[in-house]
Amino acid sequence: MPAPFPLGVYDSGVGGLSVLRAIRDILPREHLLYVADSAHVPYGEKTQEYVRQRALAVADYLVSRQAKAMVVACNTATAAAIAALRARHPDLVIIGVEPAIKPAAHLTRSGVVGVFATTGTLASPKFAALVQREAPEIRILFRPCPEWVLQVERGEIHGAAAAAAVAAPVRELLAEGADALVLGCTHFPFLREAIQDAAGSAVPLLETGAPVARRLRHQLQARGRLAADGAGAVELTTTGDAAALGRMAALLLGLPGVATRLPAAWC
Incomplete structure (x- = not known):
């Protein structure tokens, strides 16, 4: 029952x-x-x-x-x-x-925050309003990573496959000055170890x-x-x-x- x-x-x-x-x-x-x-x-x-x-x-x-x-x-x-x-x-x-924009805005020292999410989240009016409300003075870098969702759905969350999947997007946002990264999809915390390794231990990763x-x-x-x-x-x-x-x-x-x-x- x-x-x-x-x-x-x-x-x-x-x-x-x-x-x-x-x-x-x-x-x-x-x-x-x-x-x-x-x-x-x-x-x-x-x-x-x-x-x-x-x-x-x-x-x-x-x-x-x-x-x-x-x-x-x-x-x-x-x-x-x-x-x-x-x-x-x-x-x-x-x-x-919703993505942890507010705490990321408080943590950043460079004034630049990177957000990993799906295309649907990043394109939504709700997300745009969240950014405007919580971080109007912060530069927000958006990086859609729909392939990460499928990576987690396949269970490939550790090892070489995970490291290869996250390396380029993480490097891209760090190269543009991001010093705090938001995991804006609930799948992404399962890739946290690989993302943290790519970003370095000093870069905070925020989830919800x-x-x-x-x-x-x-x-x-x-x-x-x-x-x-x-x-x-x-x-x-x-x-x-x-x-x-x-x-x-x-x-x-x-x-x-x-x-x-x-x-x-x-x-």
Whole structure:
């Protein structure tokens, strides 16, 4: 019997597992329901309307499962769909993610910040507004890296393959003066080791998992919806290959490699 009132965590693929990891650390008693829309990954090169419709379908599924919250653990989906999601489900706690522009603006000494993200995130009006609001005096360098998403989806996060994938984009932004780098896609923290090696230990890398987890805890606490007891659990679901998601969850987070496929109506 499915557990009632889970916390839904949604991404186009496995990248959102980086956010799920942070949520599990800060809310260990909760039942976490992870939805990977892997049949439609990657999102970054798709239209905003396409991504919006996928996000709405996943939200409808989570509501059918009596979810008490939805974390859109995908920068592209947040930019394209967060307003539509909140309009459709006004009683559901819905939290999105956005690149860590504000803390990067505080950390930079050169006045130049580099942002790695997907094309969809970087092209969105929401991202442009974020930059204007949080870092109007900072020079922001944008580097779309859709190939990094596929790198993580293949599980190639260590060794020579990962190093080769990240080397040129990192060198490019450092050469233009960036001294703080933002990982503006939830897939990218899984390449953190390779990116840090390419950038050097003195260059800070900023991601959003922990701040999102804290914001989720605050909103649930304010509504009296935190789990009071229990050991918590993680349930993995996908619109794609369940066995593949299970293998990636085991590789990336050390979770038991068991996942299920969503019913066809939600795929």
